[in-house]
Structure formats: C-alpha cells, structure tokens
Amino acid sequence: MYKFESRSELFRHPQGALRENESICLRIHVRRDWPKAPSLLIEKRSDYTTSFYRKLDTEWVGACREYDIFQSTFSIDKSGHYYFSFLFDESNRSPSYGIFVYDFDFHTPLWTQGGIIYHVFVDRFFRSALLHKEGDILLRDSWGGYPRVLPDEKGDINNNEFFGGNLDGIRQKLPFFSTLGITILYLSPVFEAYSSHKYDTGDYFSIDPLFGTKDSLHSLCEEAANMGIRIILDGVFSHTGSDSIYFNRYGHYDSLGAYQSQDSPYFDWYTFNHWNDDYRCWWGIKTLPELNKSNQSYVDFITGTEGVVRYWQEAGISGWRLDVADELPNDFLERIRTASKESxxxxxIIGEVWEDASEKFSYGRLKEYFCGKQLDSVTNYPLRTAIIDYLETRDCGSLYETMGFITEKYPAEVVNCLMNILGTHDTPRILTVLKKNIPLLKIAILLQMTLPGIPCIYYGDEAGLEGEKDPMNRACYPWGEENMEILSYYRHLADLRKKSPLFKGGAYRCLFHEKGLFVFERYHADERIVIGINMGTEGVILRTRNRDHELPPEQGIFISD
Structure with missing residues (x-):
C-alpha cells in the first residue's frame, strides 16, 4: 500500500532531532490505486500520555513506478517528544514515528568534539605519597592487586579498603594521558566519604583526605589545562552516606544530622517512614540514605549561588557526570544545568543513563534530557551492549539498529559528545567480557574510537586489566606491567582521531550491514573515512573510490578515502 523509511533521507529530511522551528520534509510513496492523498497526524507525548498536536495535508510531488509521491513540510515551535503517522482513511494508519524537538538555543561544548575521555577510579590509579585519615579503614601498604571481597563478621562488605591513589598521583601522570590523546579526565567521586568508591558522600564541600585537598584539585585542574586536558567530577546528588554531615547516623561529624533529630536542618532532606531506623535509601542499601530532590533547601544547597555546583566549578573543574541521572527530577536537572552554565x-554535563535517553521513562515521568535545559550528553550504554553483541554473535543487526535510533532520535549536538564506553566501574572489564581475545578487543576499540561521540577509556582497559563486576573491576593500575600490544593500539587510534577533523562532528552513515559485515563512514563535504568490520568466516574486498581493500575475518580496517 505504501513505502516509508524513517531513517532514509529520501523519506525524511533532515534526519535526527530538530531544533524548534526547524523545517522537516516527510515524503511517502503510496500505491497509485489508492483513491486519495494521505494526511499527516502529529501528536505530542508527555509522560506517555499522547495528545493531539496538528493534522496536516500532504501534496502530490511526483511518481515512481507504481507509486505516487506525497510530501509535507512543516516545523514545530516548542521542544518536546512528538510522533507522526500517516492517515489513509478511518481504518488505515501507519505506525507512529518519533520526532524529538529541542530548544533553539541548545548547544553542547565545542571543546569536547574529537576528544577522548579517561575515567579515573581515584583510589586505584596512582599514588604520589601515601596519605592518611582517621577512621575505620584498611590502608594497604603495597600497591597492586585486587581488593578483598570477603564480608566481615556481620556479613557486610564495607568497601573500606584503600590502596592510596590520589589527586597528586593523577597530576603526576598527566604526561601519560597526553600519550593517549586524552582531553577530558572524568574522576570518580572525590568528596569526603567513608568508602573507597566515595558514592556515599560525607561532605560535599571537602575533598577526601586520602585523595588530597581542594588545593590538590585546583593544581590538577591548572596543570591539566596547560596540557589541553579538562577535569569533570562525579556528582552524586541522589543520595548521601549514612556517615555524613547531613545524616550523621554514627555521630562521627560535629553536626546535628537527620538521623539524630527531627530538629536537624537536614531532616527534611530525607524520608523517614518511622522514626528513625526506617528511612528511604538507595536500592535498599542502608549506608546510602536517599535524598528528597524536591526539597527546596537541598536543591538550593546543590544549585544555589553558593552551592556545590558553582563552588567546585570555581575551583577549576569543567563539568559533571551526574550519577543515576534518571533518579533526578526534571526540574532539579534544570537547576543543575542553570547553575553549571551560569558559572x-x-x-x-553528562548523565548516567543506561537506556535510550530520548525516551527514558523513570519514576513516573518522561525524561527531557535533550530538550535543551538538562543534559549535554549521556553514558552510551546501548552502544556498549551493541558492540559486545556484534562481537559475540557475529551479527551486526543490533549495532546497526542502535546507531540507527541514536542518529534518528538524538540531537546532532548530543550525538557528537556521547560518552562512548566499553566498560565502567559498574561493568565487568571489556577484556574479561571478550574472554581475553585481544583481536576482538581491537575491533571493539576501533568501533568505540570511530563511531560518533567521545570514546571513554576506563582506567586500565588500555593496559589489559581484567576483572568481573564490582569490586573485581576496580583493581590497581598495573604500572610497569601493561599489555603493550593493547596500549600501543589505543595510542595508534588516538593519534588517528587527533589527525582527522572528521571526528570533530563529522556525519555518520552506514554503508553496508549484513550478518558479520558492518561498514560505515564519517564524512564532511568531499572528505571521508571508511571503517569496515568483518566478523564473518570469509574475507571480503571493500571497494572505495581510490582502490580495493582486503578485509580478512575477525578484523577491522580504517581507510582514509
């Protein structure tokens, strides 16, 4: 009856999300024996409640074989989630297709494009000297190895074992980052906290003594900036630690915490079901009491003129990775963005999101990450999943579909600064996932480094670290014992990225996808780079404008064309 492909320029131009008031042209091919032109229904979705927005006519613009071609050109003046479908009569309607519309003034930082992020888990990266602090902690004298995972006599895993990595240690390794082409250092939480992972914040305005001081962070930011590297911090604003100034369950702080008294200035930051042991906590973990992100006092504490966001940006950092962004209400995210951008x-601003961020529905709300008032980017877990699936199944279907929905739904501004990950502190190491298969790892790295977005290296992946999920994925960096084959390959691809302007916003297009063979290009005007991956069992020949290229099985190829 009709032909329409939402991801084809022939039927939809331009591709991707739209700015407010940007024109889009939709074309549909309808069999000539159909008696009338279709109409176009546009609907707006808010919290998955769909409402009528506009109904448009289509006009005949030509013919192709047995089909008539109809089109409609229009724009949408307000950001949000929209869907369109073609109406043929009362009983015939096409499926709905999404159009994401974002704020006219939205843009992401240009300095991010073409760069590489390096994710530092601070305690396990490098120590300049062994620092100390008071408290119930286990401080390892020697560097190296894996953390202990056995529970204590109560059956708890306390995460209180430290190897001594610190901010001055990171600063001393800045020349190392330069050899990897790193432009952004993303630090796991650095604020004072009981645990080694620091996601249980004790004091938002203090650096943990085992990591250094505010001056240590300022010096790191200054010296990194001189080498073209910027620092972003992990903002953990969904919960604090039970051992904190604000909750103070154990009385370790000189403050009146919410756990101690209903007269505490922080009492309304938390939710108590029954005074005082029964309180709402993150994923049921009692050491992580959940914050009330709608409480104005707390929101002001984080985003006010003297709040946490501005305080650390004034100390020299260049942004934030927001932990569990789906648990932060839309208005709170908007306040964080306002505070950050005013500073x-x-x-x-990168949000931790594990799914399709354009249609994320969480805690009863349809998220508006990319409408222009919240996030610049997200952790690109769907791409990680698709790359691993491709390498394990030798079928590129998932990777093709994932890149399709990203380029169809996300604003181009976002696509170019997505945090493209192969591993994080929350996942098994990529080399472990791929069963120590270095040729497959190289293909994964090639895809990570050349698809749209900013590749993010999880510390130690470039050195060949292995490990299952937390805490075995958080071993010490193996200084002097790196896998040089892997490290050299990372440096090789980093150098290729640095030399080509196509990785600073060049467009993406899939050229071929069938079973194990996936070929795409990054292009701009008359310049392009072709990347081909062959996970099939037989070699293939890739023919480009200049010459033919042999691509054996289980290999990738990078072609400047």
Missing part, C-alpha cells in the same frame, strides 16, 4: 557557559 561556565561551556561546562559539560
């Missing part, structure tokens, strides 16, 4: 209009 530095070119700051970077």
């Amino acid at each position: 530095n209009p070119e700051s970077l």
